[in-house]
Amino acid sequence: MCAGPVTLGGMLTDLRRLTSYDTATRAQLADGTLLSLTPEIAVDAATYRRLPPWERAEVRARAFGMAADRAVLCSLSAARILGIEVLSWDDTVELGYVNSDRTPPKSQRAPRTRYYGSRVPRTEIVVVDGLRVTGVERTLVDVARHHGVVEGVVVIDSALRRFPGLNVQRLTAAGEHLRLRGIATYRRAVQLCDEKSESPKESQARALIHLAALPGVKKVRTQARVAVGGRQIRVDLLIDGWLVVEVDGQIKYDGVTYGKPTDQVLREERQREKALQNLGYTVLRIGHADMVPAADGSVPMVDLIAQALARRARHLTTP
Known part of the structure; x- marks a missing residue:
């Protein structure tokens, strides 16, 4: 359900690179040809609206990942960037902070964003297509504990298919040393996973x-x-x-x-x-x-x- 980074990542325009002479882009923003997904990142509006909902969710995640300063994409948003299949079509962008459990007040959050208070160590962050996201194992943990056993099984099965070096033993070990709220849900999802599954x-x-x-x-x-x-x-x-x-x-x-x-x-x-x-x-x-x-x-x-x-x-x- 996740399209490749060349297709979706190439749709985005970084408004921070606009010069005072770029009147064409400013005109597109004014007439709605370009749609601002964040104050910094825009997308071609017609193309974006034609995308299926799961691809729109990935484009939004990429936009917020490009704009993020201190935040890191996590949970379902990270899964989409990593190419892990998910069930949800919800385009809410999920974010966490590096080595911090503080989240911004609701008044400062963009619509359809969700911040999690559990800190993400730097060792559990990777960079994909220039975006900071939680690594595969931490992403699977977060999806299961935030979205339940069924969604957890879906992403774990998908990750086992996608990443040859990943196995149940590694996933089990990943859940043993973490002391996070909801970690029992992740452990249950690992017990029910099966790499032979072919679809979400x-x-x-x-x-x-x-x-x-x-x-x-x-x-x-x-x-x-x-x-x-x-x-x-x-x-x-x-x-x-x-x-x-x-x-x-x-x-x-x-x-x-x-x-x-x-x-x-x-x-x-x-x-x-x-x-x-x-x-x-x-x-x-x-x-x-x-x-x-x-x-x-x-x-x-x-x-x-x-x-x-x-x-x-x-x-x-x-x-």
Whole structure:
């Protein structure tokens, strides 16, 4: 969900470099062609508004990172700059201070910014594309403790895919020596991580299943291989060897990203689903809405899995 730095970083104009002779840029600011994201950094307004929300969030993070004097990008904002996939589309920029737990008063904060009071040691800061951000391990810690286990699992899975030298042992050690509020949430996220996960939505679904602790669920496998008609196919999640959970992201149906027309993608999915059902698997197709908690806290996907478990239990006990 994070675009590359050349595409998004190159969109920004540093207004601090304006000369008194640059009337063209000043005219663009006046007529709204350029949009000021901070007092110091502007972006082409039309291009910015055409971006999908997750890319707008990254552009805002880059703008504040360019303008920051003493602050450092952290949590989800740092994850976006590091190229770590996240669930949230919220464009709130998250910041902390180097070796300081003081935050500016609310009257001095820009709209849609969030400052955290836990100090960030210099040893936990890296520079990416000229922006100061928390390093990978500290970023994962902060995302989990500020945004919860599910978002923590998503970013940890993504980081394990993206950074070959990263492993569960390193992540576990990173959480052992820190004494930060919410660190237990990070440790729980590490316990639930799986580098075989291929997308944020898949990580989200797996985390929600584990957290639901449904009676009867013993094992959840990620990207499990299933023999179908003499060939091996992979399914997103396989619960206890019989319940397949396929997580659908809308991007696969855009007719562009996967290099196939939408109707072809749908036909192939139906054929695959039918082949699995003919072998005795139960298949659940899960979308974004199925993972959004209802007002009472229940999650539709979890309810669907519980219902499938109940049907199987009745079938096994019926003479």
